[in-house]
Amino acid sequence: MSSQRRVAQLSTPLFAVGGAIAVAATIITLAGLDAGAALRAAVDGAFGDSFAVLSATLKRMTPLLMLGIAVAVAFRAGVLNIGAEGQFLAGATAATAVALRLPGRFGPLVFLAALAAGAIAGAGWAAIAAWLRRRYLVTEVVSTLLLNFVALNLVGFLIRGPLQEPTGAYPQSSTIPDVGKLPLLFAEHRLHLGFLIALATALGTWWVLKFTAAGFRLRATGASPDAARSAGQIPVERVQAMALVASGAIAGLAGASELTGVTHALYEGISPGYGYTAIGVALLGGLHPGGIVIAAIFFGALGAGADAMQREAAVPAEFASVVAAIVILCVLAVPGLMARFTSGGRAGSAT
Amino acid sequence: MTVADGFLEATVRSATPLAFAALGELIAERSGVINIGLEGSIALGAFVALLATAAFGPATGLVAGGLAGAAIALVFATFVVTLRAQQVLAGTAVSLLGLGLAAALHRISMIGPDAVSQVVTIPVVTIPVFSQIPLVGPALFAQPLTTYALYLLFPTAWFFLYRTVGGVVVRATGENPEAAHASGHSPDAVRFGAVVVGGFFAGIGGATLVVAQVGTFSDGMSAGRGFIAIAIVALGRWHPGGVAVGALVFGAVSALQFLAQSLGWSVPYNLLLAFPYLLTLIAMAAFGGVQASPAALGRDGATRR
Numbered sequence: 001m002s003s004q005r006r007v008a009q010l011s012t013p014l015f016a017v018g019g020a021i022a023v024a025a026t027i028i029t030l031a032g033l034d035a036g037a038a039l040r041a042a043v044d045g046a047f048g049d050s051f052a053v054l055s056a057t058l059k060r061m062t063p064l065l066m067l068g069i070a071v072a073v074a075f076r077a078g079v080l081n082i083g084a085e086g087q088f089l090a091g092a093t094a095a096t097a098v099a100l101r102l103p104g105r106f107g108p109l110v111f112l113a114a115l116a117a118g119a120i121a122g123a124g125w126a127a128i129a130a131w132l133r134r135r136y137l138v139t140e141v142v143s144t145l146l147l148n149f150v151a152l153n154l155v156g157f158l159i160r161g162p163l164q165e166p167t168g169a170y171p172q173s174s175t176i177p178d179v180g181k182l183p184l185l186f187a188e189h190r191l192h193l194g195f196l197i198a199l200a201t202a203l204g205t206w207w208v209l210k211f212t213a214a215g216f217r218l219r220a221t222g223a224s225p226d227a228a229r230s231a232g233q234i235p236v237e238r239v240q241a242m243a244l245v246a247s248g249a250i251a252g253l254a255g256a257s258e259l260t261g262v263t264h265a266l267y268e269g270i271s272p273g274y275g276y277t278a279i280g281v282a283l284l285g286g287l288h289p290g291g292i293v294i295a296a297i298f299f300g301a302l303g304a305g306a307d308a309m310q311r312e313a314a315v316p317a318e319f320a321s322v323v324a325a326i327v328i329l330c331v332l333a334v335p336g337l338m339a340r341f342t343s344g345g346r347a348g349s350a351t
Numbered sequence: 352m353t354v355a356d357g358f359l360e361a362t363v364r365s366a367t368p369l370a371f372a373a374l375g376e377l378i379a380e381r382s383g384v385i386n387i388g389l390e391g392s393i394a395l396g397a398f399v400a401l402l403a404t405a406a407f408g409p410a411t412g413l414v415a416g417g418l419a420g421a422a423i424a425l426v427f428a429t430f431v432v433t434l435r436a437q438q439v440l441a442g443t444a445v446s447l448l449g450l451g452l453a454a455a456l457h458r459i460s461m462i463g464p465d466a467v468s469q470v471v472t473i474p475v476v477t478i479p480v481f482s483q484i485p486l487v488g489p490a491l492f493a494q495p496l497t498t499y500a501l502y503l504l505f506p507t508a509w510f511f512l513y514r515t516v517g518g519v520v521v522r523a524t525g526e527n528p529e530a531a532h533a534s535g536h537s538p539d540a541v542r543f544g545a546v547v548v549g550g551f552f553a554g555i556g557g558a559t560l561v562v563a564q565v566g567t568f569s570d571g572m573s574a575g576r577g578f579i580a581i582a583i584v585a586l587g588r589w590h591p592g593g594v595a596v597g598a599l600v601f602g603a604v605s606a607l608q609f610l611a612q613s614l615g616w617s618v619p620y621n622l623l624l625a626f627p628y629l630l631t632l633i634a635m636a637a638f639g640g641v642q643a644s645p646a647a648l649g650r651d652g653a654t655r656r
Contacts, residue, residue, distance in 0.1 A: 027452075031455075031459050080439055080440070132632065138636050141387075142585070142631075142635065143632055145387070145578055146631055147632075153622070153625035157621035157622050157625075160621065276447055279440060279443055279444075280444070316458040316459060318454040318455035320451070321447045321451025322451040322452055322455065325445065325446075325448035325451060326444075328440065328441070328443070329426075329430050329436065329448075332434075332436035333430050333436050335435070336434035336435035336436060337434060339435070
């Protein structure tokens with residue numbers, strides 16, 4: 001039984017990724033474009049040389065890994081945090097404010113403070129949803145989603161108001177000073193310290209979930225809230241609220257890392273939907289930190305490859321969203337498909 | 352036109368696509384399925400409507416937009432109803448799918464000499480007598496035909512849900528699928544149908560943006576309306592009358608921008624844009640929302656991840 005489950009665990013991601021690429025290739029072909037050339041350009045753009053790997057794929061993987069971990073922390077507690085996007089923006093905004101305001105003589109403390117501010121802002125943004133859920137029974141699914149749009153418009157307001165660059169010509173903040181920027185890992189590549197922070201976040205989350213009492217309470221709550229409450233004396237509502245806040249903190253850290261490591265300025269398009277893609281990262285990774293690292297590599301390569309595909313083969317990069325969507329759907333469908341094939345066609349009966 | 356007239360007219364105009372999408376969400380939710388993927392239906396509906404309108408005219412454009420929305424909802428229904436995928440997560444994926452497809456296909460369609468970027472929008476039809484009613488007359492009765500369609504659709508939806516056998520089956524499926532099953536109706540079939548019909552209306556909502564309002568397609572033009580539709584349905588207590596009022600409330604909030612402009616208020620545009628989302632959060636907190644929702648809403652597959 002357990003070996004059967006292991007096979008299912010390992011074959012699900014392969015099935016999902018293969019299915020998604022096949023569907024996207026079909027659509028690209030039907031649209032009259034060259035799917036083979038697109039695929040070659042994508043693979044080349046993601047893994048072709050050290051620039052592709054270090055400056056494109058791994059750089060793009062960094063926010064997705066942190067956000068995937070953030071989403072998984074909430075999901076493992078049974079909380080559907082759809083708001084990683086908003087928490088990411090909150091983190092990036094706070095990091096901008098701190099990096100622009102702190103005097104340069106603090107040295108590396110500036111980017112550390114910016115990262116810390118990002119995590120706190122993300123936690124605070126998620127805490128709104130946690131509070132609405134505990135105090136007013138507002139489901140976090142809708143509240144976290146709506147808060148994404150509030151965050152996006154707040155960023156829009158700030159970069160045209162208090163945080164706008166001094167000339168007032170562009171809707172964006174000033175570039176942060178060099179002391180606020182994360183160090184690069186290689187002299188001639190764009191991969192930055194945030195990549196190591198992301199890996200450390202994954203490792204730390206794995207350790208907390210597996211070896212600490214808090215991690216056990218979180219997993220027990222997500223596995224069965226009723227059993228956790230009655231048999232385990234676990235304060236389920238509080239654990240879920242804390243998980244949502246922790247999830248927000250990690251997402252905020254991701255935003256701060258992206259700002260201090262890559263964009264160096266705040267503007268509206270700072271996240272091309274990373275927070276939503278992260279749901280795919282978390283699910284494809286089986287909500288397990290190790291799996292999420294691998295899933296983040298795939299999604300990082302997908303983003304890098306899509307850019308190359310548009311550049312080299314004139315196939316729109318937006319097909320990356322299509323692939324991401326189909327990956328999520330396939331992963332979600334696997335339990336239902338398995339039930340269908342193992343119960344001898346009785347799956348059509350009532351729930 | 353006075354400032355008040357302009358504000359009310361903008362309210363009804365902004366409410367129109369929202370009302371189509373919310374009607375679609377209402378039908379799905381009354382059957383027990385929360386469809387967060389309507390955003391995808393709206394986006395693809397808008398894009399397809401542009402091409403179909405350019406080729407065959409606005410009527411075909413609206414229907415084609417509806418069918419495109421239904422097609423996206425069909426994908427959602429297949430995964431959620433047939434394969435028991437978790438509703439919210441599948442809905443998020445279907446949003447990505449619709450938005451991504453619309454943006455990618457739009458980019459492809461812009462290549463070449465016969466690319467379509469603009470169509471003529473359908474005209475405002477002024478209804479005699481009614482449009483002379485003080486204050487609300489011009490706002491309600493000097494609109495494109497798509498808005499008038501809603502005046503028929505909402506009472507029809509009410510009649511269907513509360514006065515026909517089919518409506519009772521849909522509502523029973525949303526409240527207690529086991530009971531609906533025991534009385535000889537397949538909850539899966541009902542939900543599948545409700546989701547697809549809901550996607551059709553959301554697609555028409557997207558199409559009205561192109562056909563009746565701006566005459567062109569741009570990335571992100573769905574602008575979260577699929578998500579706002581979910582808020583409107585909650586605000587409207589899952590009842591057609593309430594949903595119509597909810598759509599007008601959100602239309603009014605969008606129209607505040609125009610009001611602020613004409614009165615010369617210096618309220619930052621982005622803060623106004625954030626306001627409807629805050630209003631929904633406040634409304635959901637104030638009215639609970641939990642008690643009035645269909646009892647089985649979102650339940651299927653929700654425990655399995």
